[in-house]
Structures are given as C-alpha cells and as structure tokens.
Amino acid sequence: MITLTFPDGAQREYPDAVSGRAVAESIAKSLAKKAVAMAIDGEVRDLSDEIRADARIEFVTREDPRALELIRHDCAHVLAEAVQTLYPGTQVTIGPVIDNGFYYDFARDEPFTPEDFAAIEAKMREIIKADRPFTKEVWSRDRAKEVFAGKGEAFKVELVEAIPADQDLKIYYQGDWFDLCRGPHMPSTGRVGDAFKLMKVAGAYWRGDANNPMLTRIYGTAWASKEDLEHYLHQLEEAEKRDHRRLGREMDLFHFQEEGPGVVFWHAKGWSLFQSLVAYMRRRLEGDYDEVNAPQILDKSLWETSGHWGWYRENMFAAQSAGDEAEDKRWFALKPMNCPGHVQIFKHGLKSYRDLPLRLAEFGVVHRYEPSGAMHGLMRVRGFTQDDAHVFCTEEQLADECLKINDLILSTYADFGFEEIVVKLSTRPEKRVGSDASWDHAEAVMARVLEDIERRAGGRVKTAINPGEGAFYGPKFEYVLRDAIGRDWQCGTTQVDFNLPERFGAFYVDADGTKKMPVMVHRAICGSMERFLGILIEHYAGHFPLWLAPQQVVVCTITSEADDYAREVAAAAKRAGLRVVADTRNEKITYKVREHSHAKIPVILVVGKREAAERTVNVRRLGSQAQTSQGLEEALAALVAESVAPDVARGHAMPAEWQPSEGVQLDGQHDHAMR
C-alpha cells in the first residue's frame, strides 16, 4: 500500500501502482472528468501514470495555470498531425512550448505560407473534435529508430539517437498518429479546446545550427479560453502601437532610407531626445570619469593587435583613400569598439598606481557590419553610439569598481522607471583568448561580485549565470531590464578584461617601482544609445516624461484674437527653459488638440479670448481629457518644476537607495580628476 497526501493535507491509502486516473475516480467522478493531469510531488505527470510510492498528489484541471503548458504542447501535436495528414511526405521534427504558445518545425520541400493556415486550422479542429485519447508507450531505441526510419522520418531518428541511454523513450499516440515525446499530455485531443490560432511561418535551422538544413517553423498560440486568446491578441495590437519604428515616424523622430541600411537619420525631435539622454549620462559621470574621444578610423594593424581583425573582420567596415593615385593605400578600419582607442590614451605617458583607477568614458560612435537579416529599427543598427567607458585599475580595485558600476547602472535604470532588473554573469565561451588560469581568476572575482550585488540589492535585482556567453576576452555581467509591458532587454554590461592590456603592453608603475599590468573593465549602461532610445520610446509608448519630451508644450489658440497672448505665453515658457511652440493656425481647437495629442505632446496650453483677458492658461495633459485653468505664472512654474531631470532634482546625488552601503569603499583614496 502507498499513502497519497492531498493538497488539503488529507491522506489516503492506495494499492501499489495505482494510476492517477483511478485515484481521481476514487474521490469523485467529476474530478476524474475535470482533471487533465496530476502533479506528483510537484511534477506534472500523465493521469495514466502509475504511482508507486508515497507522494503528494494534486490534480491539475484545465483552468490551472500549469495546464496551459499542456494545452500548448498538445496543440503542437495536433498541429503536427494536421500537417502530416494534409501534406503527406512532410517530416516532423520538434514542437516545443514557448512563451504564449508553441511552434512545430517541419521538413518539407515546399515551405508553408500563411495561406495554408485556414486549411491546417480546420484540420486541427477536426482532430480536436474527434477527441482521440493520448496514450503512451515506451519503445526500445532500436524499435523507435526502425519505425521512424521506415516512415522516412530522418530527423526523428536523429532525435532518438540523441536521447541519453538511461532515459525511457516515450511514444505518444493520439489515435493512429504518434510522435516521440517526453510528455506529459492531457487525456485526449479534445482538451486542447478551440482557443488557439496559427500565427506565422518562419525558417529555422535544424537544431539551431546555421550549418544544418532549414526547416519550416509554424508558430501558434493557445490558451485555456477564448477570452484569454482575445486578450492576448489585443495585447499584441497594443504592443504594435508602441513599436518605436511606427512612433519614430508618427512623432517625427528619425528615419532610415535605402542608401544607409542600418544607419539612423535623426530628425530634430529625435536628436533632442538623444541629446537629453547624453546630457543625463554626462551628469551621472561627472567627478568619476574623464570623457575622451578616440579616432573613428585607425590602421587595421591596431585591430590585429587587439584581436578584433581576427575574430570579427567579417563584421567590420574598412576604409581606404578613394583616389586611385593616392600614395597611402593602407586599410583603415572604422572602429567597432572604443576599447583599443582608450588603451592608446592610457598608454600615452607613464601611468602610476596613483592614477588608478582611471576611468575613461566616451560617447563613441562605432560601426559594425551587422548581417542584413539582423537589422531592426533602432534596436539593431550598423552605426551606433555607445555610452562606453573603460576602467583601468589594479586587481585589488577590481571588485569595488564592478560594484560602483553596478550602482551607476541600477540607479540609471531606476531614473527611467525600470525597476525589475536581472544581472547575469556570462562565463568563458569556447572561442576565446587568454589562459585558463586568467579566466579562472576573472570568473572567481566576478562570481564574488555577483553575490555582493545580490546581497546589496536587498531583493531588488535577481542574478543568474549564463554559461559560455562571455566575450572572447573576458567574463561579463549583463544587465537585463524589464519594460512597461513586460519585455526584457539586455542593455548594460560590465566586462573584465585581462587580455587587451597585455596585447597592447599597457602597464603602470607600482609603488615598488615595478611595471604592472592594469586590469581593464569595459562597461556600458545604455549600451547603444540608439537602441536604448528605441526601448524608451516603446517603454513610454511615446509618452515621454517632461524632462525628455522633445516638444514639451504647445500653446494653442482658439481664435486669432488670442494670437498675441499665445505668443506671449510661448515666449514666457521659452524664457523659463521649456521647449515650446505656439500654434496660431486658423483651425478649430478640436483639430489642434487631436493633432498634438497624436504627436504625443505632453502639455497643451489652450488660450482664447477669456484666458487672454484673465492672463490664465487652460492646461490639458496628454492622456487626459481633463482641463485645468491656471494663472500663467503658476502654470509655468509647475511645468518648469516637472521638467527637471530626476538626477538634477535630487542634486546630482545617487538616489538614497543606491548610496554606498557600509564596508564598501566606492572611490579610491584620491580623486584622479584633481591630479
């Protein structure tokens, strides 16, 4: 006999090897009917599985959040059957559950198109309606290989071969159709329900490797109810409305054109945003960093020394004199990174241990030849500006420097309303430079710092490890922030580098007069300013806080009788430091309000004959229908107060929660900027 414990704490005894379904039936017929799976000691399993030992048991109904994964997974199987029924000769490969849905990869000579969706979905509904039971068999490796090979399923044979020998090889049937699958599944196809939709087709490499053949992937979404599906589709529409490419056009921020794939034409308003962001970052660097500027193009030999020419040549732009008769036909590379330039600045003149830590910052424009398919609005471009810095320090200073950068990054994100942050430590990749000993050392230091970061954040940040994701010259921290609609973006990075200083022969003179190699820390907060602005546009949905908004205020007249007053108001606002224009066009106020609302102007000041006489303004804020009448001076004073950047408002200090905690020394004993 075995003892099963139910969620309410009740315990019951059952014979050995009792199936979950039998247990459910022993409690209530209705429960057996409602249950789609069970959780044994927290692990979701098939209802048909036999329980052989004492355990906690819980039945999972279709409404249970854990059922969503089953619905999606089953739906993927139904999709695969539908496709193989409609298009004989199509091979099935894998079909996992992903965020919000699932996909299935197929091998077929002719790729699918969205036009095929209607027919496939109809066939899927048929299969679901037939409500065929999912049944499981365990096969031997040889039998599975033989059966799949016999069906011409070469990819499945490969999958079977890849399953570790100690694992059971499970086959799930749904009627006659079957698939190799880890499970678990619901009792029958009918449980999938009708809240699913095929979303898109795409190419995808077999096993994610670009050297392998390309398969056709069909993406689908599936939910427990129609309402959930509708809600999800609505969310997608809302996300589309805040697409930075769309808002960039609508708000007249920037554009791209054919002659410059992946390079941005910033319009006046977009550039205003860009400059506000740069100004903010400069203020945050004040006192700690020296801002520098390294050349845009440098002889390729320098990139050979740094290692970039060897690793990344395919992704670099090179330039040469355009004249046929030019005496100097050397190749110069457009800088893809700022670090080699900063090392040259460090190396210029002898550096003493007293100079360290030396923090060189640059808003450096870099160019990288990104693969054509990788480009995406501002998010992935070929020319971009990094808020880059390199800290040259001693081994002993390394941990403190990483923590200091951590504080700067987290407090910066907080100023833009990003509160959910994950810090990931990426460790040595396969393709790398430097000895294993130096990697061991760097990773050990970083791991300690990561613990510190977690401890100091008091639960405000999560940490994780990304094995094998480090840069070729050293391990790195990656800062991932979550935006207003829950999407994650990797922006900041702190990378420890023992290699570049060595390659360039950088050194400082230590207290004992000997030459020592500095440790170099690469660090970026926004990463790419272009991309960070893209993220901000989407995060704020174009509705920028006043301190960032390129056009803060529009003064709108109701009739031409208020034109003079409107110009007076605009002039006063401008004198107060606000970015303002007067709209005295001969249009109805409804027209002007609509137009400026579409343009996402945060503040509309409406003035008519009455306001002119009373010297007031009618304030209408973006996103609200409400209007408030205020005296001119009072209204302007409030707007000026609101348009102060958050760091300026707190007197350039670190926010209180990011003040250095006890025991952590954040700055050296000296201030290098004073020397």
Added chain:
RNA sequence: GCCGGCUUAGCUCAGCUGGUAGAGCAACCGCCUUGUAAGCGGUAGGUCGUCGGUUCGAGUCCGACAGCCGGCACCA
C-alpha cells in the same frame, strides 16, 4: 547570411484573370474665427523599389538585385 513575405502619392492603403493609376489623410490655395481628439470647397502631387526579360501592350507575368517586415543564425 538563411527561409518566407512585402515594396503603388509625404502617410495609410485600393487597383479582378495583362489594356497604360485611384481614395482618405497630409501639403498648397480659398472660405470659416472656431472653447478641448478631424469645419467646408478647390488645386497640385506617382518614370507603380531598381535593372533585365516575356508580350502588340506590364503596376499586374518571369528573373536578378536592393531595401523593409516576420522568424532563424549572429550580436566583440
């Protein structure tokens, strides 16, 4: 880079199976002096992404290239 799709006026889009391009908004001109998300009328605007092919004839069919979109791969 790979797979698929798309490219018509400044923007959003229509244009059936080939017969030589159309709407709304925007722009410009006029009327309207207007009270919080589109007042009315008129005018102008396109070598239909580029190049090549098929055809008596191509926005429409075929091919190449480019750019963009959705994925995949990549992301120092």
